[in-house]
Amino acid sequence: MTISKYIPLLLCGLLIALSYTGCGPRFLRSGDSNDFESAAMSTRLDRKDLIGMFNEASKALQSGGLMKHWQALHRDGRQATLALLSIENETSEHVDSSLKTLAKKLETQLINEGTVTVLSRSNQPELLKEIQNQEGKAFDQARVASMGRQLGAQYLLTGKLYDITEKSAEARRVQYFLFMQVIEVETGAIRWQIEVERLKGLQAG
Amino acid sequence: MNCGGYSASTQKSRQALLRGQAQEAIEHLNQQIDEDSQSSEQLLLALERSMARLQAGQHKEANQDLRRADDGLELLDYTKANLQELGVYLYSDDTAPYRPPPFEKAMINLFNMINYLAQAQWSSARVEARRLAVLNSFWQGELDQQYQKELAQVKKLIHWMNAFTYLVNGDLALAKKEAEFGDFVLPVVPRKANGKRYSPVLLISGSGMVPHRKAQRLALGRALLYIGPHHSWDAHQRAKLARIQAKGLMKWLNFPSLSQAVSGGNESCTLNRQTVPPLLSLSLSQLVIKDFERSKPQFMIAAITRLLSRVTLGALGEELGKRAKGSAVGLLVGLLAEGSLAIADTPDTRSWTSLPDQLKLYWFWLPPGEHQIKVDNRSYHGQLRLKVKGDGHPLVLTFPRLQMNSASHRHTNIN
Numbered sequence: 001m002t003i004s005k006y007i008p009l010l011l012c013g014l015l016i017a018l019s020y021t022g023c024g025p026r027f028l029r030s031g032d033s034n035d036f037e038s039a040a041m042s043t044r045l046d047r048k049d050l051i052g053m054f055n056e057a058s059k060a061l062q063s064g065g066l067m068k069h070w071q072a073l074h075r076d077g078r079q080a081t082l083a084l085l086s087i088e089n090e091t092s093e094h095v096d097s098s099l100k101t102l103a104k105k106l107e108t109q110l111i112n113e114g115t116v117t118v119l120s121r122s123n124q125p126e127l128l129k130e131i132q133n134q135e136g137k138a139f140d141q142a143r144v145a146s147m148g149r150q151l152g153a154q155y156l157l158t159g160k161l162y163d164i165t166e167k168s169a170e171a172r173r174v175q176y177f178l179f180m181q182v183i184e185v186e187t188g189a190i191r192w193q194i195e196v197e198r199l200k201g202l203q204a205g
Numbered sequence: 206m207n208c209g210g211y212s213a214s215t216q217k218s219r220q221a222l223l224r225g226q227a228q229e230a231i232e233h234l235n236q237q238i239d240e241d242s243q244s245s246e247q248l249l250l251a252l253e254r255s256m257a258r259l260q261a262g263q264h265k266e267a268n269q270d271l272r273r274a275d276d277g278l279e280l281l282d283y284t285k286a287n288l289q290e291l292g293v294y295l296y297s298d299d300t301a302p303y304r305p306p307p308f309e310k311a312m313i314n315l316f317n318m319i320n321y322l323a324q325a326q327w328s329s330a331r332v333e334a335r336r337l338a339v340l341n342s343f344w345q346g347e348l349d350q351q352y353q354k355e356l357a358q359v360k361k362l363i364h365w366m367n368a369f370t371y372l373v374n375g376d377l378a379l380a381k382k383e384a385e386f387g388d389f390v391l392p393v394v395p396r397k398a399n400g401k402r403y404s405p406v407l408l409i410s411g412s413g414m415v416p417h418r419k420a421q422r423l424a425l426g427r428a429l430l431y432i433g434p435h436h437s438w439d440a441h442q443r444a445k446l447a448r449i450q451a452k453g454l455m456k457w458l459n460f461p462s463l464s465q466a467v468s469g470g471n472e473s474c475t476l477n478r479q480t481v482p483p484l485l486s487l488s489l490s491q492l493v494i495k496d497f498e499r500s501k502p503q504f505m506i507a508a509i510t511r512l513l514s515r516v517t518l519g520a521l522g523e524e525l526g527k528r529a530k531g532s533a534v535g536l537l538v539g540l541l542a543e544g545s546l547a548i549a550d551t552p553d554t555r556s557w558t559s560l561p562d563q564l565k566l567y568w569f570w571l572p573p574g575e576h577q578i579k580v581d582n583r584s585y586h587g588q589l590r591l592k593v594k595g596d597g598h599p600l601v602l603t604f605p606r607l608q609m610n611s612a613s614h615r616h617t618n619i620n
Binding site for chain 1: 272276279280283284285328329332335336338339340342343346347
């Protein structure tokens with residue numbers, strides 16, 4: 001019986017044993033590790049995705065004709081009023097809290113710029129909820145206009161996030177499509193709209 | 206993990222659940238659960254706890270367990286654990302990551318959906334409906350026709366649950382589409398009663414418990430007889446097996462077998478003393494048995510290969526010992542090497558063990574007023590009196606304690 005015949009077997013055993021060893025966990029903060037900050041850890045939306053989506057949406061809103069209109073009104077001392085509705089999750093991922101964060105980031109920016117008056121959601125939750133419910137069904141323009149007037153809003157900023165998810169034995173790919181729009185309450189016309197895309201996935205390895 | 210493997214370590218919690226002691230089951234599981242671990246066993250323990258939490262009416266916590274397991278098991282699904290898979294043939298069945306069978310994966314999303322519905326979190330339930338749609342299309346692309354046929358009732362349950370979820374989210378078109386896919390007709394929405402709206406009520410009842418895998422020692426000869434039609438060994442392996450048998454050595458294989466299911470028995474559901482038939486009955490035990498039968502030859506092959514590895518390593522140890530100290534020491538080293546591997550060899554008894562034997566689904570529309578619902582099966586007898594307001598608010602009642610999702614409906618659990 002030769003020993004060499006069993007060397008591969010012993011090596012396999014050793015490798016399995018080694019695979020169970022590793023470094024201990026450690027806590028991290030921003031700036032400690034670029035890899036950690038930018039690495040995707042799930043197929044949901046993380047900070048990097050949110051910053052990217054926010055930047056694209058914000059840039060498009062700032063450079064659009066509607067903002068110029070608002071700025072002109074602001075110069076004339078007639079500030080437009082805007083109510084922010086939530087961004088609806090129409091995806092197969094639990095990303096509701098990410099979408100709330102995105103809406104909050106947009107709200108923060110608009111408030112701080114001061115070009116439009118932003119109506120707080122928390123002051124009118126019931127009415128906003130009713131408007132939001134209208135969105136999910138057939139859009140009743142007259143009803144939304146009436147509710148918008150009650151709310152004192154001339155514009156509504158809203159959005160929906162959709163996805164196309166594909167799964168195979170080798171990977172799962174989630175393609176996100178965020179649509180945001182500003183609706184003029186009086187006319188029901190869409191005054192601004194943008195689409196932002198993101199891709200997340202999980203590949204076998 | 207003890208020598209009986211995963212299923213033995215979760216026995217106490219299963220027994221507590223069967224006695225209707227959900228809180229006791231949760232406490233047993235809490236002692237075993239490491240919230241930070243993403244190992245297969247820990248994810249399975251989270252699934253077991255989700256069933257106990259559902260039974261205890263802790264829907265939010267059940268969602269946390271199910272989501273953790275959903276994320277973790279998907280990650281394991283896409284993990285090429287070649288070294289660990291090799292361990293199945295060298296050391297023990299449960300060294301490889303646990304890969305849940307298709308129906309277990311569907312149950313993760315279905316129970317997640319049920320828990321969201323029970324909390325009236327309609328949009329989160331809708332996310333689970335979409336996840337199930339993705340899973341369904343994955344099955345169509347990856348599973349053969351026979352396997353898909355076996356999953357027909359699971360698919361039907363998915364379509365029913367999705368239809369209800371879309372309906373309560375105000376999307377009738379999608380609800381109708383699910384009905385079309387599932388080949389059923391949506392229960393008709395009754396006309397308003399005195400200007401008041403009917404409430405859609407979904408009742409999900411689970412009874413009994415699925416069979417679980419248990420550790421079994423099987424004599425080599427019997428195992429070889431069983432495995433004969435499923436596998437052909439190469440000449441070298443055949444010779445080695447023949448030598449082992451000829452020597453008359455008592456070689457045992459560690460192999461999982463399946464326990465008996467705890468039957469839920471016949472179930473009756475009455476609404477205001479009138480019998481209501483279920484829209485759908487799903488036997489999860491049947492799915493567990495089919496999955497086990499499918500995996501059995503593979504378990505056997507792995508167990509025999511492990512036996513060969515043990516005998517080989519024992520012989521190697523004996524040879525090395527002989528060279529160093531003589532034949533007596535050699536024999537001892539050989540026996541020690543073989544024996545230690547035999548101890549490390551635990552059969553894979555991992556599975557979602559606390560799933561109910563039977564799942565039944567009822568859907569009715571209730572007019573405003575007081576109603577009585579009664580469910581009787583072998584593992585549960587309970588009744589619920591509820592007052593429907595007439596605002597059309599949906600209700601989701603879950604098993605086996607009839608939990609309700611809405612504060613807008615006054616109810617008394619008579620049980």
